[in-house]
Amino acid sequence: MSLAAFTGPPASKSQITPQPAVSLTVSDLEDSRKPAALLNASDEFKQALIEEEGVRYTVYRDVAGYPTVGVGHLIRPADNLRVGDRISDEQVLEFLEQDLEVAERGVRILVGDLPLYQHEFDALLDLVYNVGLGNVSERESPRLNQAIADGDYEAIAGELNYTHAAGKVARGLEFRSERRAKIFLEASYEDPRELGSTAVTAS
Numbered sequence: 001m002s003l004a005a006f007t008g009p010p011a012s013k014s015q016i017t018p019q020p021a022v023s024l025t026v027s028d029l030e031d032s033r034k035p036a037a038l039l040n041a042s043d044e045f046k047q048a049l050i051e052e053e054g055v056r057y058t059v060y061r062d063v064a065g066y067p068t069v070g071v072g073h074l075i076r077p078a079d080n081l082r083v084g085d086r087i088s089d090e091q092v093l094e095f096l097e098q099d100l101e102v103a104e105r106g107v108r109i110l111v112g113d114l115p116l117y118q119h120e121f122d123a124l125l126d127l128v129y130n131v132g133l134g135n136v137s138e139r140e141s142p143r144l145n146q147a148i149a150d151g152d153y154e155a156i157a158g159e160l161n162y163t164h165a166a167g168k169v170a171r172g173l174e175f176r177s178e179r180r181a182k183i184f185l186e187a188s189y190e191d192p193r194e195l196g197s198t199a200v201t202a203s
Contacts, residue, residue, distance in 0.1 A: 069087055069092075123183040
């Protein structure tokens with residue numbers, strides 16, 4: 001996989017031309033849910049993730065103040081990068097693959113034996129990728145974990161709404177939460193901002 005497969009030539013977030021959104025119908029879905037251990041990020045999810053996170057080649061501070069680069073990659077000491085440093089297209093892709101693997105393992109830990117459709121896995125993957133496994137732990141997200149324990153898929157969808165960063169509501173996270181819920185419930189990967197969403201309107 002190359003980054004260009006999802007974004008075209010390397011560009012800033014404002015220059016990226018999204019690929020056509022994919023919306024699955026019930027007939028497109030698998031006949032039955034599968035164990036999370038058998039699932040990985042779909043290409044539709046990767047495109048949505050890149051649209052949400054953008055692609056940044058220069059290390060910057062995110063809305064919570066954390067040094068970040070690539071597709072929402074939080075800088076670790078081992079990365080040996082500081083704010084203002086630039087990375088290559090290959091490094092962006094490497095960070096993305098590493099972070100997706102971590103998030104996929106996180107979803108498997110979170111859901112345990114609960115089977116999922118691909119789009120349900122993708123929605124939970126977006127959540128874990130965005131907020132981290134620690135923030136969806138039983139202590140931090142007891143209602144989400146209870147819904148998973150109960151096998152209550154509608155209740156799970158209702159707990160995918162994470163809108164705060166650094167203690168404040170972030171408008172971008174409101175849209176992302178709406179998109180995440182639509183992926184989980186409807187297998188709809190479209191960006192609600194482009195659809196003129198009525199559930200969340202711009203101020």
